[in-house]
Structures are given as structure tokens and as C-alpha cells.
Amino acid sequence: MNAIVATVLKRLGLGVVTLFVVSIIISLAIEMLPGDFAKSMLGQAATPETVAALRKDIGLDRPLAVRYFDWISGVVRGDFGYSLAGAGSLGGSRRPVADLIKPRLANTLFLAAVTAIIAVPLALILGMLGALYRNSLFDRIVNVVTLTSISSPEFFVAYILMLFLAIKLPIFHSLANVSPDTPFFERLGRIALPSLTLVLVIIAHMMRMTRAAIINLLGSPYIEMARLKGISPARIIYHHALPNAWAPIANVIAINLAYLIVGVVVVEVVFTYPGIGQLMVDAVSKRDLPVVQGCALIFAGTYILLNLIADIVSIVTNPRLLHPR
Amino acid sequence: MTELQYWTNQIKEGRISRREFMGRAAALGVTTALATTMLSQAGIGAEPKKGGSAKFGLAHGATTDTMDPGNYLDTGTSVPFWGAMSNSLTEVDAKGNIVGDLAETMEPSSDTKQWVFSLRKGLTFHNGKDVTANDVVASFRHHMGKDSKSAAKSLLESVSDIKADGKERAVFTLAGPNADFPYLVSDYHIPIMPAKEDGTADWDSKVRTGAFVFESWEPGIRAKLKRNPNYHKSGMPHFDDVEFLSITDVVARNNALISGEVHWIGRPDLKTLSLLKRNPEVAITEVTGYGHYVFAMNVTTPPFNNVDVRTALKWAINREDIAKKVFLGHAAPGNDNPIAPTVKYAIDPQPKYVYDPEKAKFHLKKAGLSTLKVDLSAADAAFNGCVDAAVLYREHAKAAGIEINVVREPNDGYWDNAWLKKPWCAGYWNGRPTIDWMVTTVYAKGAAWNETHWDNARFNELLVAARGETDDKKRVSMYAEIQQLIHDDGGVIVLVFYNYVEAATKKLAHGDIAPNYPADGLKIAERWWFA
Numbered sequence: 001m002n003a004i005v006a007t008v009l010k011r012l013g014l015g016v017v018t019l020f021v022v023s024i025i026i027s028l029a030i031e032m033l034p035g036d037f038a039k040s041m042l043g044q045a046a047t048p049e050t051v052a053a054l055r056k057d058i059g060l061d062r063p064l065a066v067r068y069f070d071w072i073s074g075v076v077r078g079d080f081g082y083s084l085a086g087a088g089s090l091g092g093s094r095r096p097v098a099d100l101i102k103p104r105l106a107n108t109l110f111l112a113a114v115t116a117i118i119a120v121p122l123a124l125i126l127g128m129l130g131a132l133y134r135n136s137l138f139d140r141i142v143n144v145v146t147l148t149s150i151s152s153p154e155f156f157v158a159y160i161l162m163l164f165l166a167i168k169l170p171i172f173h174s175l176a177n178v179s180p181d182t183p184f185f186e187r188l189g190r191i192a193l194p195s196l197t198l199v200l201v202i203i204a205h206m207m208r209m210t211r212a213a214i215i216n217l218l219g220s221p222y223i224e225m226a227r228l229k230g231i232s233p234a235r236i237i238y239h240h241a242l243p244n245a246w247a248p249i250a251n252v253i254a255i256n257l258a259y260l261i262v263g264v265v266v267v268e269v270v271f272t273y274p275g276i277g278q279l280m281v282d283a284v285s286k287r288d289l290p291v292v293q294g295c296a297l298i299f300a301g302t303y304i305l306l307n308l309i310a311d312i313v314s315i316v317t318n319p320r321l322l323h324p325r
Numbered sequence: 326m327t328e329l330q331y332w333t334n335q336i337k338e339g340r341i342s343r344r345e346f347m348g349r350a351a352a353l354g355v356t357t358a359l360a361t362t363m364l365s366q367a368g369i370g371a372e373p374k375k376g377g378s379a380k381f382g383l384a385h386g387a388t389t390d391t392m393d394p395g396n397y398l399d400t401g402t403s404v405p406f407w408g409a410m411s412n413s414l415t416e417v418d419a420k421g422n423i424v425g426d427l428a429e430t431m432e433p434s435s436d437t438k439q440w441v442f443s444l445r446k447g448l449t450f451h452n453g454k455d456v457t458a459n460d461v462v463a464s465f466r467h468h469m470g471k472d473s474k475s476a477a478k479s480l481l482e483s484v485s486d487i488k489a490d491g492k493e494r495a496v497f498t499l500a501g502p503n504a505d506f507p508y509l510v511s512d513y514h515i516p517i518m519p520a521k522e523d524g525t526a527d528w529d530s531k532v533r534t535g536a537f538v539f540e541s542w543e544p545g546i547r548a549k550l551k552r553n554p555n556y557h558k559s560g561m562p563h564f565d566d567v568e569f570l571s572i573t574d575v576v577a578r579n580n581a582l583i584s585g586e587v588h589w590i591g592r593p594d595l596k597t598l599s600l601l602k603r604n605p606e607v608a609i610t611e612v613t614g615y616g617h618y619v620f621a622m623n624v625t626t627p628p629f630n631n632v633d634v635r636t637a638l639k640w641a642i643n644r645e646d647i648a649k650k651v652f653l654g655h656a657a658p659g660n661d662n663p664i665a666p667t668v669k670y671a672i673d674p675q676p677k678y679v680y681d682p683e684k685a686k687f688h689l690k691k692a693g694l695s696t697l698k699v700d701l702s703a704a705d706a707a708f709n710g711c712v713d714a715a716v717l718y719r720e721h722a723k724a725a726g727i728e729i730n731v732v733r734e735p736n737d738g739y740w741d742n743a744w745l746k747k748p749w750c751a752g753y754w755n756g757r758p759t760i761d762w763m764v765t766t767v768y769a770k771g772a773a774w775n776e777t778h779w780d781n782a783r784f785n786e787l788l789v790a791a792r793g794e795t796d797d798k799k800r801v802s803m804y805a806e807i808q809q810l811i812h813d814d815g816g817v818i819v820l821v822f823y824n825y826v827e828a829a830t831k832k833l834a835h836g837d838i839a840p841n842y843p844a845d846g847l848k849i850a851e852r853w854w855f856a
Binding site for chain 2: 033034035038039041042046047048049050053054056057083084085100159162163166167170173174175177179269270271272274278279282283285286288291
């Protein structure tokens with residue numbers, strides 16, 4: 001058990017360092033992009049004087065190092081700063097980055113959770129059934145369908161679903177524009193199509209991994225022994241093969257869950273879902289550095305945490321890793 | 326199709342006005358009563374009806390949007406927060422004329438260097454406070470002065486002083502004469518806002534004078550407004566409440582309209598417009614506005630400093646072809662006059678530039694060249710279809726012995742790195758309701774956005790003279806010469822005037838559609854109703 005605690009602590013420590021490095025890279029990257037917040041806000045109407053006045057007002061005239069230090073010392077104290085869109089006299093009511101991110105992150109997590117609740121068990125079951133009846137008609141159909149849906153770009157899947165399930169057959173909403181006061185069940189109905197799109201996009205990866213990992217084990221001597229003992233095939237897979245296949249499956253699930261949180265901006269845009277991906281894209285296109293930083297830290301943190309959990313799962317389910325010699 | 330059916334379709338598509346339709350119907354011997362019935366069947370009610378909640382799908386909107394009118398960037402903020410929630414002193418009506426909005430009268434001094442705007446009686450803000458001249462002063466000062474961060478700053482540069490004269494009169498003193506000044510104050514960046522005690526404008530309170538009162542706003546997602554019961558325009562607005570959704574994805578916008586999530590969308594997908602038209606529930610509106618797309622040459626750098634090279638390039642482009650192929654017919658070919666035909670005093674300068682490689686060769690020869698090789702910087706950030714248009718132009722120009730090298734600039738940062746910097750680059754203009762405003766912004770000597778760096782002594786002299794001229798006859802000839810000079814000598818290739826294409830369910834009805842901005846002059850919420 002000590003090994004796990006040590007690993008977790010070490011990984012968390014490294015995670016903090018990673019976040020710090022990410023924040024520096026993001027600052028430099030935004031600085032290297034052409035234009036800045038003042039110019040993007042004024043658009044074509046920008047004149048040198050108005051740009052200079054706006055820069056001064058929101059503190060963009062200070063050197064990057066000073067701005068970065070200001071920001072990072074706030075973050076250490078748990079203050080993520082203010083969006084440039086609300087800074088200085090421009091915003092009047094300033095918009096704290098945390099307040100901007102909170103409802104968006106909640107929306108993203110809600111969509112990710114609903115999708116995961118459907119997709120993960122479905123992928124595991126399909127994967128196990130695929131292994132059980134491998135090369136049967138069922139196996140082939142499941143493979144073809146899931147591989148087709150993962151091979152199509154997600155916006156295409158989204159448009160197809162929208163065409164058939166929102167326009168030809170008006171069952172679902174084509175817009176998923178929920179607001180904080182949308183009741184829970186309406187919210188579920190609103191996100192049905194985005195969620196279905198994401199299920200189709202992620203299911204193949206997890207299902208194929210489950211199937212491959214189990215098939216891999218089915219050739220090993222202890223499974224043959226179990227079979228000779230007369231245990232039913234379903235029980236062999238569920239009881240004897242699956243526990244040993246957890247490590248690769250957990251890793252794939254972690255990657256897909258992380259994707260659901262950080263990578264669904266295309267689906268958000270197509271369904272006009274106010275998630276965190278759209279927030280970050282808006283912020284990048286307007287060069288709103290504090291918001292970009294906030295989103296980037298959340299995204300990086302998501303990856304670090306989910307990977308850590310996946311690794312812990314593989315250690316816990318594998319006695320050889322749990323008790324290293 | 327019968328004649329009457331034809332005109333009914335025309336009015337449904339917004340091509341003719343209600344009044345014109347009645348005229349046509351009368352000419353066909355149709356009684357007024359029958360014509361009115363036909364109109365209401367076509368979704369064009371005789372009398373606007375009250376009530377209903379309307380939802381509009383806007384093509385713009387971002388989380389960084391601000392309530393500060395000086396930084397309204399696109400329809401994401403200008404349609405809800407200016408068009409629906411606010412008023413300026415004046416407004417441009419559906420015919421392109423300037424009329425008073427909050428101002429009842431506007432009187433110039435004899436030299437048009439001083440303008441006095443008198444407010445309507447009994448105007449109130451949404452919070453019940455009276456609208457006074459002090460509020461007008463504060464609202465204008467918000468954009469003026471050294472520290473202004475407003476997009477309207479350069480617009481108001483000519484205002485040297487503004488002060489309140491009593492409660493109802495605001496007096497503007499201008500640096501030079503300007504007979505068109507009432508047009509300038511109709512700009513959507515300059516709504517009238519309540520003044521705070523220290524004399525600054527209180528824009529953050531979201532309290533304005535408009536047809537709708539602020540209810541809620543999630544930047545980049547939606548804005549909700551409800552009817553202002555004390556609105557100063559009698560009988561307006563018609564809707565009980567309105568909601569504006571930012572739907573930036575064009576397919577999502579189309580689908581939102583078709584599936585009934587919204588009643589109206591801006592910028593439907595032009596490529597699939599003919600499919601959308603087939604939908605019996607949907608009506609497309611299309612108006613040619615003041616906006617245009619340009620390829621601007623810097624006339625101070627060779628080879629563009631030679632007027633014959635410029636003229637050769639103007640003859641070497643097939644604008645009809647570009648309007649048809651790139652803009653799918655939703656644009657009118659330009660004639661290197663940046664003034665739209667619907668603007669007052671607009672002319673169509675002669676000779677009209679059409680595709681003529683021989684004339685291009687002739688002018689090239691006159692410039693002492695047999696071939697010409699030039700770079701054209703293009704990016705779709707300038708306007709959608711820009712790169713395609715540039716590539717088509719390259720093919721057109723080959724016939725005239727002109728080799729155009731199309732340089733595809735990155736979209737990101739286009740306005741910072743290419744526009745006004747590269748010798749020949751693409752750009753767009755939303756256009757302005759007066760000639761003076763348009764050419765002062767872009768073609769006058771020393772203008773911040775003089776993309777052609779053009780400096781024509783006669784033009785600059787005429788521009789100042791025409792601005793202060795109050796004799797209409799003289800203005801006609803002056804403005805004709807101004808446009809002719811740009812056409813003959815300027816460095817701008819006006820590709821097309823683009824149409825504002827929009828789509829709505831037939832449940833909505835409307836009058837004439839204003840050409841000055843998209844979304845019925847941005848005032849769709851105030852002007853439209855449920856049939």
C-alpha cells in the first residue's frame with residue numbers, strides 16, 4: 001500500500017511542476033500570436049491611439065514577465081485573476097476568470113458524465129461480447145459500426161444525427177443551448193444529441209481495447225485450465241480474463257474521459273453548447289490571456305489526474321506491480 | 326404564375342415594400358381589401374400585431390463581448406444592445422433617410438459648424454429617470470478625449486465641443502462645417518446612456534431608452550430582453566420579449582431555424598440557400614447594403630504609383646464572374662466607386678469597368694510595360710470567399726498579360742500584419758450612409774484607414790467644400806466629381822457590394838428592410854412582428 005501512496009505523492013508533485021511549465025508555455029505562445037487583446041477588441045476600427053489607451057487601461061502595456069508574475073502569484077493564493085474583457089474601465093463589472101469558468105466547466109462535466117455513463121459500460125459489454133463471440137456476425141457488425149463512427153469526423157456525425165433526429169424526425173433539440181436555470185430533465189433532453197455524438201465517437205476505442213485485451217488473455221494456459229474445468233465462457237471472461245485486462249482498458253478509458261472534457265469543442269460549437277471548449281476558443285481568438293491560462297490549467301490538470309487514476313487502477317489490479325520485488 | 330402572384334412573392338422576399346405592392350395591385354385592378362387579404366396570407370399583416378416571444382439566431386457573439394457601446398464589435402452586441410435596447414439621437418430609416426430618434430429636431434447654424442439637437446418631450450430611461458441634455462453630453466464624451474478606447478473616437482474627432490443648453494437641447498460645435506452631421510450621430514456605437522453624478526456615462530447599468538429592457542445576458546450565449554411599456558415610439562415594439570442566441574456555426578444556425586428553435590437567423594449558408602428556399606415555412610430576405618469588398622492598392626509604392634497600371638488592373642478583372650461564382654449571385658458587381666447606388670448623391674461613374682483584357686493591355690502599354698507581375702495579399706479573414714475571388718482574378722488577368730501572384734495570408738492577425746501594410750491587399754467595408762462619411766474614413770488624405778494611401782489634391786479640396794455646402798444642386802455636382810475621381814484615379818478595386826441575406830420563419834412579418842446594416846438596420850427586434 002505504501003508503494004501506492006508514494007507513487008501518488010510523487011506523481012502529484014510532478015503534476016504541479018507540469019502545470020507550472022504549461023502556464024509558462026501558454027503565456028509565451030499567446031504572446032507570440034500576432035495581435036493582442038486590445039487590437040482584437042477594437043477590430044477593424046482600431047487606431048493606434050485607441051489601442052494604446054485600451055492597452056494602458058487593462059495593463060497590457062507592462063512587460064510579459066511582470067504580468068505573468070502577477071498572475072502566478074495570484075494563482076498560488078487561489079485567485080485566477082480577471083478576464084481582460086472585464087478589466088480596467090472597459091468591463092465596469094469585472095469578470096473573474098473563476099466565475100467565467102465555473103458554469104462552463106459544470107456544463108462540460110455534465111455532458112462528459114452523461115456520455116461516460118452511457119459509453120463506458122456499453123463499450124465494456126460490447127468488448128466482452130465481441131471477445132466471447134469473436135469473428136461471429138455480431139462481432140463483425142459491432143466492429144464495422146463502431147469503426148465507421150470513429151472514422152467519421154465528429155462534426156459529420158453530429159450533422160447526420162441532427163438531420164435525422166432533429167429535423168426529419170423532430171425528436172430531439174438541434175440546439176443544446178442550456179442556461180444555468182434550465183431544469184435537470186430539460187437539460188438532459190437538450191444534450192441528448194451532443195451526448196449521442198460523443199458516445200459514437202469514443203465507443204470504438206474503448207470497445208476495441210477491451211476486446212483485444214481479453215482475446216489476448218484467452219490464449220493463456222490458465223484460461224485453458226478454467227475451460228477444461230468446465231466453467232462457462234461468460235464466467236471465464238468476466239471472472240478470470242477481465243481482472244487481468246484492467247490495466248490497458250483503464251488507460252484507454254482515462255484517455256477517452258480526458259478527451260470528453262478537453263477535446264469536444266467541435267461538438268460544442270455544432271450544438272451551440274456553452275461548454276469550456278468554446279470559452280477557451282473565444283479567449284484565444286481575442287487573446288484574453290488570463291482566461292486561456294485558467295482553461296489550460298484545468299485541461300492539463302484533467303489529463304494529469306485521469307492518467308494518475310488509470311495508473312493506480314493498473315497497479316491495484318496487478319499484484320506484481322502492487323508488491324514489487 | 327399570375328402577375329399578382331409574382332408581386333406577392335416579391336414582397337414576401339422583401340424585394341418591394343408594402344406600399345409598392347398596394348400600388349401594383351391597384352394597377353392590376355385588385356381592390357385594396359383583396360390585396361390586404363393576400364398580404365396577410367403571405368405573412369405580411371396589414372397592421373402589426375402585438376405579442377409573442379421572438380428568438381433570433383445571430384452569427385456573432387463571444388464570451389469577451391462587452392456592454393460598453395464603444396466596443397460593440399459585431400451583430401453579437403449591436404443587434405441586442407443597440408438595435409433593441411438603445412436609441413441614438415437619430416436613425417436611418419428603411420429608405421436610407423436620416424430621421425430623428427431621441428432628437429425631435431436638429432438645426433444647423435448657417436455655416437453648419439454648429440448643430441443643435443432638441444430631445445423629444447417626456448423621454449425616460451428604463452429606470453424612469455428623464456432623458457436630459459446632460460445625458461447626451463455624457464454619452465458622447467464617453468467616446469471622445471485622449472483616453473478614449475472607443476471605436477467611435479475617430480468618428481467624433483470633428484466634434485470640438487458639446488454642451489447642454491437647458492434640459493432638452495444639446496449643442497455640438499464642430500471643427501469644420503458638416504451638413505451631414507445628423508448621420509454621424511446615428512452610429513450604433515453612440516447610444517444615449519444615463520449620466521452619472523460625475524458626468525460620465527453609466528453604460529454598465531444596462532439602463533437605456535430602447536424598445537426593450539435588459540433582463541439577462543450570458544456573453545457569447547444569449548441575451549434576453551422584455552418589452553419597454555413606456556417606449557417613445559407609439560405602438561412599438563410589437564414583441565412581448567425577445568431572445569438573441571449566438572449561433573456561430575452556420576449549419577447549426579440553418580438547423581436551428583428549420584427545427585423551429587429560432588424564428589430568424591442572420592447569414593444563412595449561401596451554398597445551400599436554394600434548399601432552404603424550398604422549405605415552405607421559411608422566407609429569405611435579401612437587401613443590397615452599403616457594404617463592399619475591395620482589393621486596395623497602395624498608390625505610393627511601385628508599380629501602383631502609375632495610374633495606368635491601376636487602370637489596367639481595373640479592366641483586367643471580371644467582377645460579374647466573381648459575383649456569380651464566389652458570391653453565388655448574392656452580390657452586385659462593383660465599378661470602383663465605393664458608394665452604394667442607394668446612398669444619396671451616388672452616381673455610376675463612366676466608363677463602367679467591365680472585363681476587357683484589350684483595354685487592360687492598352688493601359689499597360691501606356692505605362693510602358695508589356696507584362697506585369699504583382700503580388701495580391703488575400704485571406705478569408707478579410708471576407709468569406711476572398712481567396713477564391715483572388716484566384717479567379719488571377720485567371721482573368723492572364724489574358725491581359727498580367728501575372729497576379731495570390732499570396733494567401735494567415736487569417737489570424739490579418740488586420741495587424743497584412744492590411745494597410747502589404748502593397749496590394751484585400752479588405753472589406755460595411756459602408757456608411759453618406760458619401761462624406763465613407764470617403765472621409767477611407768480615401769481622405771491622412772485618414773487612419775486610408776488603405777490606398779491615396780492623396781489627390783482636387784479630391785481633398787472638394788471633400789471639405791462639399792461637407793459644408795448646403796446648396797443641394799452644388800452638392801450633387803461636387804459629389805459626382807468626388808466619385809468620378811476615385812473611379813478614375815483611386816487605388817481601390819471594388820469587387821462587389823454584398824447583400825444582407827437573412828432567413829426567417831413565415832410566422833414573422835415586417836415592413837421595408839433597411840439597407841444600412843444587417844438585421845433590418847440592426848433594429849429587427851423593434852421593427853418586426855408576428856403575423
